[in-house]
Amino acid sequence: MSGIVFDSEPTPAQVDPARADVACFVGLVRCIPDAVLSPALTDWLKQQGWFGGPCARLSAPDPLLPIADVTIQMPVADVPIPIESYSTFTALFDSGDSAVSFGTDYLAAAVRSFFAQGGKRCYVVRMDDPVTPSDTPQTKSGKLEKLLSTSAYAADDQRGWHGTGHLAGLPDVSFLAMPDLPILTATVPARAVGQVPIAPTEPARFVECAKHQDPPVTLPIQYGFAAPRLTPDDYKSWAQAAQTVIRFLSTGGSLREMLFVAALPLPQDTSVAAAFEAPTNSLTQDIRDVIAGLGADISSAFLQLAYPWLKTTGSHVLLEGLEPPDGALTGILARNALTRGTFASATKVVPSEIFDLSPVLPARETTVSTTPLKWGDNSPKPLIERLSLFGFTPSGLALLSDVTTYAGETYRPGRIHRLVAVILRASRRLGEEVVFQTNGPLLWARIQTFLRQLMTRLWQLNALDGAAVSDAFSVRCDRSTMTQNDLDNGRVVAVVSFNAASTIEFIRVTLALQAGGTSAQDAAAPAEAS
Numbered sequence: 001m002s003g004i005v006f007d008s009e010p011t012p013a014q015v016d017p018a019r020a021d022v023a024c025f026v027g028l029v030r031c032i033p034d035a036v037l038s039p040a041l042t043d044w045l046k047q048q049g050w051f052g053g054p055c056a057r058l059s060a061p062d063p064l065l066p067i068a069d070v071t072i073q074m075p076v077a078d079v080p081i082p083i084e085s086y087s088t089f090t091a092l093f094d095s096g097d098s099a100v101s102f103g104t105d106y107l108a109a110a111v112r113s114f115f116a117q118g119g120k121r122c123y124v125v126r127m128d129d130p131v132t133p134s135d136t137p138q139t140k141s142g143k144l145e146k147l148l149s150t151s152a153y154a155a156d157d158q159r160g161w162h163g164t165g166h167l168a169g170l171p172d173v174s175f176l177a178m179p180d181l182p183i184l185t186a187t188v189p190a191r192a193v194g195q196v197p198i199a200p201t202e203p204a205r206f207v208e209c210a211k212h213q214d215p216p217v218t219l220p221i222q223y224g225f226a227a228p229r230l231t232p233d234d235y236k237s238w239a240q241a242a243q244t245v246i247r248f249l250s251t252g253g254s255l256r257e258m259l260f261v262a263a264l265p266l267p268q269d270t271s272v273a274a275a276f277e278a279p280t281n282s283l284t285q286d287i288r289d290v291i292a293g294l295g296a297d298i299s300s301a302f303l304q305l306a307y308p309w310l311k312t313t314g315s316h317v318l319l320e321g322l323e324p325p326d327g328a329l330t331g332i333l334a335r336n337a338l339t340r341g342t343f344a345s346a347t348k349v350v351p352s353e354i355f356d357l358s359p360v361l362p363a364r365e366t367t368v369s370t371t372p373l374k375w376g377d378n379s380p381k382p383l384i385e386r387l388s389l390f391g392f393t394p395s396g397l398a399l400l401s402d403v404t405t406y407a408g409e410t411y412r413p414g415r416i417h418r419l420v421a422v423i424l425r426a427s428r429r430l431g432e433e434v435v436f437q438t439n440g441p442l443l444w445a446r447i448q449t450f451l452r453q454l455m456t457r458l459w460q461l462n463a464l465d466g467a468a469v470s471d472a473f474s475v476r477c478d479r480s481t482m483t484q485n486d487l488d489n490g491r492v493v494a495v496v497s498f499n500a501a502s503t504i505e506f507i508r509v510t511l512a513l514q515a516g517g518t519s520a521q522d523a524a525a526p527a528e529a530s
Contacts, residue, residue: 015172017254017429020422021337023114023122023175023261023330024080026147026164027107028130030094031075037092041081048169050079055158078146080123080166086115089124096317103225103319104130106179110327112314114177116353117331120338123173125166131183144184148244155253164248171254174342174421175261175333176245177326182265185238186228227309227320229268235290238265239297249302254428256302257421259404259414261333263324264290264307264387266358291386301404301411304329307387311356322358329388332399333414343419343463343501346402354397357390366391366400375407388414410507416500419463420509423496426454427511439490441478447494448477451511455498465499473498 037045045051051058057079083089089111096105107124114122127146135143146163153165161168167176230238242262249255267286287307291298298305306325315323328351336346365383373381383389389400402414411417430450437443455473458464466472477494486493494511 017171019172020174020342021334022172024173025177026125027180028128029107029126030129035092077126080125083122102132104183109323110179113327114331117328118335119331140184175259175330177261177330179324183228185234186230188268225319227322230265231268239294246300246302257425260303261326261330263326264305298405299407301406301417303405304414305387308357310354313353343415345415347399444477451475465501
């Protein structure tokens with residue numbers, strides 16, 4: 001033997017349910033022709049059952065070849081692809097600057113911004129190609145249906161996982177983003193920026209040619225066309241799509257631990273020229289009217305809306321050079337989770353590669369109210385209280401607010417929802433370990449000890465308020481938390497009450513371990529005040 005050669009093979013991407021920084025992007029993106037998935041990604045898809053087996057959606061080009069010897073070639077659709085870097089993404093998918101792009105590659109831009117802002121891991125579920133000028137309303141409606149398809153969904157049946165339904169098999173995901181929702185719900189075609197049609201007033205005639213000038217700096221053709229803007233009816237369609245996602249996330253199990261991060265679409269102004277020039281007053285009033293009109297339709301602790309739209313170092317390939325802000329916000333939330341803890345406000349994280357906003361909001365909309373807010377009385381509130389706003393500060397561009405759209409103080413801060421998700425996720429993992437143990441005092445004591453240790457650690461990390469542990473939280477898991485029906489059915493119920501940092505209300509979370517082998521958790525909403 002002349003020598004030994006070690007062939008280094010990258011390990012398949014692993015799922016870690018304890019992470020709080022992983023995102024999932026579901027949407028429209030083109031594949032790179034003839035691209036081949038790496039052996040690591042191929043192995044991951046095989047392990048997850050998407051290649052070979054009863055749930056397979058990918059098949060070998062030669063059915064006679066053993067699955068172990070086959071690589072997967074693009075295009076791949078309706079399966080989650082784990083992505084660890086933007087270079088991995090561009091090796092498989094079009095970044096939006098190719099000759100076949102039309103400026104609508106919003107998912108590609110969102111993934112780029114996710115990694116640019118500090119994200120480390122995401123999944124991409126490609127459902128179709130991006131919107132093109134030839135797409136009819138029926139075509140766009142069909143693409144939207146693919147993204148939202150949960151009609152055949154069943155948490156325990158992988159064959160029914162489509163679009164957002166793939167979240168059932170991705171327990172490490174904390175954030176869901178669907179950057180194509182604005183373009184798929186917009187009915188007004190994109191028009192040239194600042195251009196208003198002018199009817200000719202005199203017959204055509206020849207004029208002297210203009211003097212030669214150096215050609216201007218060339219920009220992609222789509223840079224001169226407007227980003228999607230929604231009419232009032234369009235906003236209703238968009239809100240219905242958002243509601244579909246919210247209802248899906250609130251069904252229970254691990255889905256309750258996820259947050260839908262979305263971009264609030266730009267409004268269609270009645271004056272075309274004024275809208276494209278983005279006057280702050282008219283567009284701001286339009287957004288206030290939109291929020292007031294949608295009301296409860298978008299009020300949820302599972303939804304975090306980002307606004308306004310962004311100009312980034314990579315947005316020049318998009319219509320009007322504007323990028324939906326959901327990809328950047330998702331990356332900021334991921335970086336916040338990795339560096340400061342997901343239960344901390346993300347407003348302390350400095351954004352990267354963002355240099356302008358559209359529209360720029362007036363100061364009254366970016367200033368936090370000095371008086372306590374009253375919810376449910378239709379009183380006007382600055383946008384910073386309802387949206388996760390980007391804006392300019394004396395020290396530069398920043399994320400000004402980190403809030404959900406929940407109409408109340410308990411779950412309005414985004415960090416509160418994420419803190420509850422951390423507790424639910426840790427509790428679910430414990431439930432999966434003890435689900436087959438005898439339901440009795442020994443099990444109750446183990447659960448109570450685990451939850452106390454978890455809450456104590458969160459208190460030590462300043463996620464909870466209180467001079468002492470007893471002031472910050474309480475945990476109960478005994479006969480007082482369970483009915484006789486619970487005991488007869490082998491159900492264990494634990495109640496955790498805690499005072500999240502900088503809140504004035506105690507939040508109560510009820511954790512139920514089902515006898516069927518799954519862990520279910522419910523957070524009281526609105527939370528009980530004390």
